[in-house]
Amino acid sequence: MKKQKNYSNESALSDEFTEKNNILYSKIAKGYDILIKVLPIWNNWNSHAIPHIEGKRVLEVSFGTGLLLSKYASNYETFGIDYNPKMVEIAKKNIRDKGISAQLLQGNVESLPYNSNSFDTVLNTMAFTGYPDSLKAMSELNRVLKPGGKLIMVDINFPKNMNILGMLLTKFWILLGDVIRDMEKVFNHFDLDYTDKEIGGFGSVHLYIATKSSKEVITQQID
Numbered sequence: 001m002k003k004q005k006n007y008s009n010e011s012a013l014s015d016e017f018t019e020k021n022n023i024l025y026s027k028i029a030k031g032y033d034i035l036i037k038v039l040p041i042w043n044n045w046n047s048h049a050i051p052h053i054e055g056k057r058v059l060e061v062s063f064g065t066g067l068l069l070s071k072y073a074s075n076y077e078t079f080g081i082d083y084n085p086k087m088v089e090i091a092k093k094n095i096r097d098k099g100i101s102a103q104l105l106q107g108n109v110e111s112l113p114y115n116s117n118s119f120d121t122v123l124n125t126m127a128f129t130g131y132p133d134s135l136k137a138m139s140e141l142n143r144v145l146k147p148g149g150k151l152i153m154v155d156i157n158f159p160k161n162m163n164i165l166g167m168l169l170t171k172f173w174i175l176l177g178d179v180i181r182d183m184e185k186v187f188n189h190f191d192l193d194y195t196d197k198e199i200g201g202f203g204s205v206h207l208y209i210a211t212k213s214s215k216e217v218i219t220q221q222i223d
């Protein structure tokens with residue numbers, strides 16, 4: 001097999017891509033909820049995000065059925081948004097059953113209904129590779145973060161050392177429809193400082209921690 005990081009071509013994607021996935025998520029939402037509850041590996045990967053949460057106000061974008069959210073939400077003022085109404089419904093029930101409160105909404109990452117500079121931490125797990133337009137999505141994730149705030153992402157990408165198993169796993173996700181980007185370019189576009197740690201799947205599961213520049217705060221103070 002030729003080892004090459006062939007990033008996906010986004011330009012062919014559109015709102016139809018989101019709608020197609022949305023129809024699929026509506027069909028599989030119940031099964032998805034059960035599967036991730038019994039699949040410890042998925043849980044383990046996503047749970048890497050929790051120790052990095054900072055501050056009081058936390059937003060999780062694309063929370064799915066809310067499994068990760070239910071693990072940290074009671075410690076923060078927690079907000080969440082997901083595009084799929086069925087996922088939102090199940091997540092609301094899941095957190096209600098656990099006696100946890102969080103403000104969950106249905107909505108699109110490309111137009112988040114929150115004020116700019118309003119969250120200390122934004123979480124996003126196993127979802128970015130399912131958005132059609134990386135710059136639109138990252139622009140919104142970045143906008144709602146406070147200066148100095150943290151964006152914590154868990155997602156699929158090629159392993160840095162391009163080992164065969166990790167490359168095969170990433171290609172498997174691409175076959176399933178995931179859109180793999182050069183995340184360095186995406187973070188740099190928004191001047192986000194970031195770290196990229198491989199946390200599983202032979203290097204194909206990455207934990208990104210990006211920090212929004214606090215330049216805006218300094219400028220405001222000088223003004």
Ligand SMILES: C[S@@+](CC[C@H](N)C(=O)[O-])C[C@H]1O[C@@H](n2cnc3c(N)ncnc32)[C@H](O)[C@@H]1O
Binds near residue numbers: 084087109124
């Ligand atoms: C693979 S699931 C991941 C769910 C959860 N974060 C997890 O790790 O189990 C992807 C989620 O992204 C949501 N999603 C897809 N497109 C979205 C969009 N444009 N805006 C917000 N959420 C979206 C889907 O509804 C789905 O719940």
